[in-house]
Amino acid sequence: MVDRSMRGAAAIVGVADAVSPTGELDGTVRALEVQVIREALDDAGLTIADVDGLFTCTTPGWAASLELAEYLGIAPRWTDSTQTGGSSFEIHVQHAAAAISLGLCDVAVVVYAATPRSSFKKGAGGYTSRQSLPGPTPSAEWEQPYAMRMPMGAYALAASRHMHQFGTTAEQLAQIAVDTRTWATMNPRARLQDPITIDDVLASPVQASPLHKLDCCLVTDGAGAVVLTSTERARTLRKPPALVLGTGTCHTHAMISEMPDLTTTGAAVSGPLAFAQAGLTPADIDVAQIYDSFTITVLLLLEDLGFCAKGEGGAYVADGVLAPGGALPANTSGGGLAYTHPGMFGIFLLVEAVRQLRGECGPRQVAGAEVALAHGSGGVLSAMSTTILGTEATA
Amino acid sequence: MSEPLVIPAPDDAPDRQQPPISPAAEPFWDATRSCSLVIQWCRSCERAIHFPREACPSCLGTDLEFRPAAGTGTVYALSEMPSPGNAGMKGRAPYVVALVDLPEGVRMLSSIVSADGPVGAADVAIGDPVRVAWEPLPDGRHLPVFVRA
Ligand SMILES: [Zn+2]
Numbered sequence: 001m002v003d004r005s006m007r008g009a010a011a012i013v014g015v016a017d018a019v020s021p022t023g024e025l026d027g028t029v030r031a032l033e034v035q036v037i038r039e040a041l042d043d044a045g046l047t048i049a050d051v052d053g054l055f056t057c058t059t060p061g062w063a064a065s066l067e068l069a070e071y072l073g074i075a076p077r078w079t080d081s082t083q084t085g086g087s088s089f090e091i092h093v094q095h096a097a098a099a100i101s102l103g104l105c106d107v108a109v110v111v112y113a114a115t116p117r118s119s120f121k122k123g124a125g126g127y128t129s130r131q132s133l134p135g136p137t138p139s140a141e142w143e144q145p146y147a148m149r150m151p152m153g154a155y156a157l158a159a160s161r162h163m164h165q166f167g168t169t170a171e172q173l174a175q176i177a178v179d180t181r182t183w184a185t186m187n188p189r190a191r192l193q194d195p196i197t198i199d200d201v202l203a204s205p206v207q208a209s210p211l212h213k214l215d216c217c218l219v220t221d222g223a224g225a226v227v228l229t230s231t232e233r234a235r236t237l238r239k240p241p242a243l244v245l246g247t248g249t250c251h252t253h254a255m256i257s258e259m260p261d262l263t264t265t266g267a268a269v270s271g272p273l274a275f276a277q278a279g280l281t282p283a284d285i286d287v288a289q290i291y292d293s294f295t296i297t298v299l300l301l302l303e304d305l306g307f308c309a310k311g312e313g314g315a316y317v318a319d320g321v322l323a324p325g326g327a328l329p330a331n332t333s334g335g336g337l338a339y340t341h342p343g344m345f346g347i348f349l350l351v352e353a354v355r356q357l358r359g360e361c362g363p364r365q366v367a368g369a370e371v372a373l374a375h376g377s378g379g380v381l382s383a384m385s386t387t388i389l390g391t392e393a394t395a
Numbered sequence: 396m397s398e399p400l401v402i403p404a405p406d407d408a409p410d411r412q413q414p415p416i417s418p419a420a421e422p423f424w425d426a427t428r429s430c431s432l433v434i435q436w437c438r439s440c441e442r443a444i445h446f447p448r449e450a451c452p453s454c455l456g457t458d459l460e461f462r463p464a465a466g467t468g469t470v471y472a473l474s475e476m477p478s479p480g481n482a483g484m485k486g487r488a489p490y491v492v493a494l495v496d497l498p499e500g501v502r503m504l505s506s507i508v509s510a511d512g513p514v515g516a517a518d519v520a521i522g523d524p525v526r527v528a529w530e531p532l533p534d535g536r537h538l539p540v541f542v543r544a
Binding site: 030205 | 411413415416417419446448450451457474477478479481483484490504516520521538
């Protein structure tokens with residue numbers, strides 16, 4: 001079956017390249033990327049301020065589109081670091097056209113630069129380094145000399161700022177860990193299943209002030225996968241479908257020192273985008289899976305997603321709203337704090353959200369869960385993506 | 396302006412993790428050899444930029460220059476490390492890592508230190524005014540750190 005709704009819905013409106021008969025170009029890869037982006041935008045009569053979709057697949061660091069967006073000073077709502085070698089950019093155009101046709105972004109930039117020839121002559125790795133990205137990462141130059149413990153130090157900075165600005169307390173953060181652990185007591189597959197108290201959290205060793213060990217996620221092994229198909233086809237398959245009702249994405253930085261406001265994440269953009277697409281509000285969410293890398297992560301995300309006002313997260317969580325029986329059952333698997341956390345927890349948020357919508361969660365099942373939210377956070381509060389799922393009844 | 400405040404690491408401390416030098420930041424690091432803090436500016440939109448880039452993150456312009464910074468700042472966020480984040484600070488924990496807002500309009504990650512000895516989270520607060528100090532690096536550069544003003 002071919003869906004023709006994408007046909008002609010998006011167009012390439014600006015192009016640029018940089019080459020030389022000598023086979024070599026001056027300047028760094030980043031400088032070349034910026035140059036061709038600027039020229040392609042000029043070609044289209046657009047500026048960098050118009051760009052809300054970014055596609056790139058090469059980086060000296062760990063996350064191509066995050067680091068380039070940080071360098072360019074943009075906060076895209078569509079991001080793509082798909083790397084398939086030489087065909088990456090045709091795939092980027094396909095993804096961009098799909099996103100644009102659905103209104104998920106408006107102006108997308110696809111970019112590539114590499115300098116293997118001049119890098120080889122300079123003795124910097126040579127042709128075997130296919131991407132040939134000389135130069136240090138910004139983190140090595142501007143953050144690592146200060147020896148912040150990572151990643152907890154970055155989140156600790158955010159916690160310190162939220163406490164200073166809004167009076168949030170260590171006890172309020174600890175309540176998030178306590179409630180998450182209560183859910184884990186009902187999950188026989190959780191790594192940590194013993195209940196804890198606020199005092200337990202506060203008595204655990206400080207990892208990076210003001211965060212304690214029990215404010216921090218686990219380090220475990222783990223794996224997860226999800227499968228998607230059309231809703232039409234889903235209805236013919238074995239299990240009840242979890243419909244994708246709304247999605248939203250925004251990333252704001254790669255390094256914590258480049259985060260514009262340490263008390264507000266890109267979830268303040270991704271959440272409203274997802275809710276608008278779903279035609280729902282936070283009040284409609286029956287069960288929430290909110291990335292709990294650290295307790296402060298959950299607190300910031302609850303505010304940014306609109307479950308409470310900015311600055312009021314501490315008071316919101318203080319009475320156990322996230323716990324079994326609370327108004328917003330959250331991280332029902334036991335979360336990254338107690339279930340599992342192999343480094344990137346986002347897949348497990350989706351798995352648990354689907355299991356809740358199917359009613360497969362046994363003692364920790366949230367009765368009558370029809371709408372679930374899974375919110376992933378990547379990097380150091382850097383990259384945010386919100387997924388709202390619903391049962392067939394929400395179609 | 397007062398004399399630059401140089402605060403060497405303790406005698407028995409290992410070297411800090413050396414910051415590499417990116418091409419765009421060469422003037423920044425060169426200036427640290429004489430304990431001078433300079434910040435990159437975009438001449439097109441008159442905006443300070445940090446970390447230094449090859450193009451302005453506001454306008455993608457390349458008409459950039461480095462200008463002396465006031466050398467003052469305000470603590471925006473801070474965290475005390477109970478143990479070292481990397482081998483460069485071995486034996487120096489606990490110590491304070493902070494984000495410092497400069498009056499030029501940019502923010503830097505840095506250390507809060509004192510000429511009088513170790514600094515903990517109880518010794519400094521968010522909102523405190525600070526000024527730049529310099530920790531010598533083995534290659535003749537200095538690492539910008541901050542003391543309470
Ligand atoms: Zn500019």
